[in-house]
Amino acid sequence: MAILYDERPFKKRVEDVLANDFKVKAIQKAQDVFYAKRKALVDQVPEWEDFREEAAELRDHVLSNLDYYLNQFAENATKAGAKVHFAHTAEEANEYVMEVVRAKNAKMVVKGKTMVSEEISLNEALMKEGVEVNETDLAEFILQTADWNPPSHIVVPALHFARGRIREMFHDKLGYEGTEDPEEMTRFVRKRIRDRFLRADIGFTGCNFAVAETGTITIVSNEGNGRMSSSMPKTMICLMGMERLVPDFAGLDIMMELLIRSSVGAKISNYFSMITGPAKPGEADGPEELHIIIIDNGRSNILGGEFNSMLRCIRCGACMNICPVYRHITGHAYGSIYPGPMGAVLTPLLVGYEKAGDLPYASTLCGECWEHCPVKIPLHELLLKHRVNIADKAHLRPAAEEAIFKTVATVFSNSFLFDYGTKLGAIGMKLMSKNGNMADWTKLLPVVGGWMKAKEMGTLKLKKFRDVYAEYEASKRK
């Protein structure tokens, strides 16, 4: 899957989502459950704000020394026996992967959950090469079975499928004969994937945090697929975004304090693997070869610029678990593998305003995302920055909107024009109103119609505050 998997206009995507009640309800339930669980845990940690502060500082420290730490990481990982590759683009990353695939004559691979692999469209590249790909995270497995349906949430990406629908797909495509009980279906997947884990030529994983001082990569998982992918196949390929670093093991302590609590409202994940090099000589399992592909894919353009703080992101999903807009439109309205507030900031940075310039508008700028972000990314401010850039630098607003705002700016900055303009407006609105509100037909007007559809709009009064105030001043003088 590419970063943008649905390039239709934003409004079209939203319409589609709103027509699917189950999907919207599923996301709302996820928000409510994760919110309550997270809050209960965070309330138990009086030091929470101190941890956020520390994590934000630590991430900034790493980012402002990224060349140093990345170099240190690569050297130490190499010393530990890993083969480290650097990929500037998605294409380069896939080329490295294919080199390994060909060298190993790999026919079948297993994958733990990795967002970077989606970023670079790895699955497509592998399948083009004739390799059988097996997603092993249960949700990703469901999405794969649903003909690579896109994710609706970053942590629980297949929530938009009801159990009955999952059963149906398992039955039709995989010959599953059991009930729609989640446990029974999970056991079915366990059995099916277990066989793949044991036979796979290559195991792919992502990397939650890489440790510079030791050359260690780490994988957070609950299902154990991260452990399996990094333990059973003879060859392991780890894909990591180049910003995913902590200086040392002590840094892991800080990030792990925040990551799991923020994402699913648990103190810790069931598994947290630290992998330092391939299996040592004499070990009877584990990867004999470990490749680490460090991916830029647009990140160096963000580094050091006005959106630098976005690179602090640890992909926990806390921002979407709280976002009122995401709540209503779900991940699918964003059309990006990175949805919610973090996605609305990151996606345009990775694919450009021409393709994703509508995403920064999918926000009320309420700032809850920032309040809940474990690394204190000022997401609402970054969204606003995007809007300023889109309007002032990229000039990507519709011509009509541009003209309207130019006129408004002229009128508002001139007291004479403002006075007469608003008087004229009051007369105009009175003509278009019905019972003190704007008449229904105004919903059909361009631009303002968008407002009228969503809320009741009162009318401007002919007698304004400044008239009342002038009268008051005049009465004092009498």
Place this chain on the structure above:
Amino acid sequence: MDDVKRKAFFSRISHALGRKEIPTFVAPYPYEKGPQEAMYSDLSHEQVVDMFKVECEKVGTKFVTTDEAHVVETILKEIEERGGGKVIYPCCEEAEKFQLKENFDKVDKEGTTFYQWNPSAGRQANIDEAKVAEIGITFPILGIAETATVIQPSFEASGRSIGLLPLCHIAVIRTSDIVPRMTQSMRALTKVYKENPEGFPSNVVHISGPSNTADIELVRVVGVHGPINVTFILVD
């Protein structure tokens, strides 16, 4: 070719950070500013161990307590409670110390068999044994009280498969190795690394209960790809 790409890769980063070259020194991040060191510093070791047990109960991880003299007995009892079957266990120091092989050889129970991890038999042989085992026994090196976590390294004598492929994982850990937070366990691992970087285990996994998922309608299901049951045996 790789070297050219690597240079270009780094020069883009350095350039974005407003410099021409990778710095040769960076002042370490001052962790002492953070709250983590002070947390639980007023607890006695006994209280820390109690916290571990309370957390186990909260998340539903089974634990049993025992002492040095009764480790084997406790393991055998737990194997029985978990329904027996094929048991796989490591050939590490602890296994030697508790004479697991000698003790297991004496067990004569219908349906219960034992396999000791044998690196010299090679990859396939060991994985083939582990994949059909019902129970795997390991000896974690550290425990974290705050999250009821055990830390399991893999090495020649104790492969990854033992605590991963069987349906049930029994982890035997000394209560003296339980620390309050990841703050202390990470410090201990740092020490292990610094003493001998080449000897640092290739895989260290933190385990906090049986594998689970909530991917279908947020319904919690225990046992996805990893063990379905986990027991921690705490040795005083």
